[in-house]
Amino acid sequence: MKMKRRLNLLVALAAVPLFLVTHDGWAQDWTAKAQEALGKAMAEVAIPKGDPRLLVLTNAGFGQIGSYTTEAFSDIAGKETGCSRGARSLLPVHTSVQEPLWCALYRKDSGKMVFFKWTGDGFGQQVIDASPEKILSPEGWKATSAGLVGKNLFSVVSISLTWAVNPPWPLLLASTFHDHFCPGLNAGYIFAEYLMDRLPLGPGEQYVTVTAPGKCPADALQVLFNTTGGKGGGYVMAIGNDLLTKYSKGSVQPSIVAMKVNRKSDACEGMILGFDWDKVMADTGIKPEHLFSKEGPSDPWFWISRVKASAELAKMPREKLLGYAVELKRFSGKAGLADKVASGDPYGVVWNQ
Template sequence: MDRFVFAVLIMMALLPGMALGDGAEMYQLGADAADYAMAELGFEKGDVNVLALTNAGYPVIDGQTTDMCLDAVMEITGCTPGKENLINILSAPWKPLWFGFFNADTGEAVYMKASADASGFEVQEKDKIDAETVLADVEAWDPGVFGHMLPIANVWADEKTPYVFMKAVQLHDHICPGVSSGFLLAKYMEKTLPIEDPANQSYKVIACPNWCKDDYFQVAWDCTPGKKGMYVKYLTADETNALTEKFGTRVAGIFIRWDASTSSGDGLVLGFDFDKAGNMSNIDTWPRWAYRLKEDLVLVDAADSPEDFVSTIKEFHLDNNDELVALQGAGVNPLKVLGVESG
């Protein structure tokens, strides 16, 4: 019996150490990524002009979570949410683990992808990816492994980009003109129908049609489908094209400032001018990666003047909750209810 008890105690003592060992392996992987980045990009801990990007914490490798990788990156580089220079990209658990670092002072970046068993890195590359450099000769430069982090790094480095934008990028997993359009639509709404009574007022979005923009509102306004702040309704390409031809801009959805104390709301059907944004971004002559990067920067730079791209197609008022429900219900085209779309 004494031997049995002794064996159990030994096992109990070993289990925490075994768990710590698993975490230590992941911590070391994150530490290796951080050390490589600091050596290659030449920065010291706490440099606010250095951005760390990673999906660490989401991938699961051989049953092990990767959260400790994220701890290592923050502790060694000093990149944190508080400094607004850490972006933790949402990822499915079966996706590869990766790390990226960007030095805004030099325009240089490194990218690493962990091997399938997390024993090291199967990809470790360095390049200069600042917008000024890569857009100077778009035909000669190939994004390669930096295609994903290229727009994220450059939009982050833009002085007009608020960190809430980057939080939305964490949810959406990348930056594209669709997400950037959401940023300007939100700016326009906040300017036109600002929240004046925070205790009772909130924004509601009927995403009809839906596109990448809608992930921005979930983060910036906390209007999620689960909390009945957002309703998503699909439009066909034919419907979307017909509306664009009718109004000369792309219909971007229905936005409502709802007052819970009076069960009433004021709303706008907004439009977004993607043609103008594309024409300012060499969409007809540049490769896709280049004009999309340029378009993201063009849109972010319009943060103080969202009306350059956003317009009001229709204003309306809701007198009661029933009128709100009439727009949200299943099988209902809210644009038809509001008279924006015929039929």
């Protein structure tokens, strides 16, 4: 009996190294394929390593290859392209872990982009003309999105074209978390700048924000202020159009309740902010029938208008941007007021206190 147990143990131990070699070998196989795909992409964009005209976008570290995580690709991309996070030229784009690894190389001066993605047993590639005059047309958008890039077109094009105008780093960082640029994200960045200017924090104070309806500004606020739901600093909630109309000022609907809270001194001071979309559209040349297309995402103009608006807003000076934030109401109370605002109809709590 003892001899049989020993034999079984030896067989089991012998199988372990074989499994490990197979496991590691497969992992090395995908990294080799990734390096090869990256080399082909670099040859296609035809630009030297580390050139400031080059941007690399990837969901490495988020997207996976089968059961393998892909954080190692970030180092591969940096080594092969000469780009880096510190140079603002290698940006990680947040996606679901259920999405496969992808990467996009964008050459700013020509607009040439190469997108490649894991397809199951290797990497597929698509060459894209991302120059504004080509990609920001309904025909160009439709034709390109029908390829391998698919739904990721909005992510890689909106971030690339806005990166090209040299946006502020916190705004660029927010876009990588949000996985794209859109004017709603710009609005969140503008709200953050407005709060730091008009409602600055003092010792022992923190921002608490409630975004209602839950839209894109919430992600920018989370990145800039670290106001997350898990830490009790950021909340989002649905709210009906009838209530939004009730609390509107002209055409400006409320977008967020922003508060600075001091638990120690039991104080809360805040404001309700809206975003002047009419003014934004007038200043950026975006048509309302495009930005708010009745066809929604099926209309290429829905996406194109968002790319254009984000890039235009990213170029504007701070003082002009602050003019798009509209104060609808100021208020103050005890610290517990912030908890009440975050627990129901946030605007009604303020107006009816």
